[in-house]
Amino acid sequence: MDEMRNNAPKLSEIKKENPFGTPDQYFDDFSARLHTRMAAEAQSSAPQKSRIFQLLKPALGLAASFAVVVMLVYVPLRLFMPKEINQVAQTSDTSDAGFLNIIEKIDEESFVALLNDTESEDEFTNDELALYVSANFSDYELYENLTNK
Amino acid sequence: MPDNDQHIIADLKDENKRNLAFHMLVKTYQERLYWHIRKIVLNHDDADDVLQNTFMKVWRNIDTFREESSLFTWLYRIATNESITFLNSKKRKSLLPLNEESEYLLENLASDPYFEGDKIQLKLQEAIVRLPEKQRLVFNMKYFDEMKYDDMAEILDTSVGALKASYHHAVKKVEEFLKNND
Incomplete structure (x- = not known):
């Protein structure tokens, strides 16, 4: 105290008292007001969740009905149709792929030769033709064909 | 405890x-x-x-x-x-x-209907609000509340030595203000 009087004489002259006041019965009511505020904050934080749900409700309803429609259309299709569709797709895929594979495997010269061979097969010599006719037709059949004309 | x-x-x-x-x-x-x-x-x-x-x-x-x-x-x-x-x-x-915080606090104090101090008390508050934040806290806790330095050190997370120095500086500044505004 003496130290204060020596170091700060002006300050030590001032009576050490609380210059602040409060409204009447402030401390008696404080606890009740605090609990009211706490209850209000607890309540306001709870409905926030339901408010978010309320906002999302139409979108959620739309999404749910879309899911139901998809289930009603897609699931039966998936159950009854897929085998045939898949088989057709697979067959065409396989035949195309196989044909392409064969073509790719043949080199250009062989391919031309093959084409030429095919053309030559259509041309018969007279001897071959006579042999074919005598082997497959009787004399009577040949006579009948000639007289019908 | x-x-x-x-x-x-x-x-x-x-x-x-x-x-x-x-x-x-x-x-x-x-x-x-x-x-x-x-x-x-x-x-x-x-x-x-x-x-x-x-x-x-x-x-x-x-x-x-x-x-x-x-x-x-x-x-x-x-x-x-x-x-x-x-x-x-x-x-x-x-x-x-930053330096106008004290002005804001003084206006706040002057407009407060629950300030019951006299002129000299108002002047003391004026001196206190002009202190840097840490010194203001230390001054209030030591001068008015007469709190122990050990407790203050725990509350303010500062060493006892630093708190004593802060209080010493705060008292000097308050005294200076009171002298100059007599």
Whole structure:
């Protein structure tokens, strides 16, 4: 105290008292007001969740009905149709792929030769033709064909 | 730690007794914390807001309370931090430059119908609000509340030596202001 009087004489002259006041019965009511505020904050934080749900409700309803429609259309299709569709797709895929594979495997010269061979097969010599006719037709059949004309 | 505090802490950890224990805690500490806050923010309405914020924070953070510090220092630390946060947010909202915080506080004090001090008390408050924040806290806690340096060190998370130095500087500045504005 003496130290204060020596170091700060002006300050030590001032009576050490609380210059602040409060409204009447402030401390008696404080606890009740605090609990009211706490209850209000607890309540306001709870409905926030339901408010978010309320906002999302139409979108959620739309999404749910879309899911139901998809289930009603897609699931039966998936159950009854897929085998045939898949088989057709697979067959065409396989035949195309196989044909392409064969073509790719043949080199250009062989391919031309093959084409030429095919053309030559259509041309018969007279001897071959006579042999074919005598082997497959009787004399009577040949006579009948000639007289019908 | 006082027996009453130990009782409150034990009951706060018990789910069934928590509400009643919190009510006890509020009743026990509301006045001491209010005066501590009031000396920082000066205005009654602001002090009331900050005191409510303080207890709300205490309620939300009861589980984080470690018994390494006393209940009293834990509550004072929360109240001090809430007061500083409150003043900083006011400063941001009113776009006040840093050095004009004291002007804002003085206006706040002058407009407060619950300031009951005389002219000399007003002048003392004027001197105190012009101190840097840390010195202001230390001066209020030591000069008015006569708090022990050890407790202050725990509340403000500062060494006892630094607190003594802060108080010494604060007293010199207040004395200087009183002399110059006589």
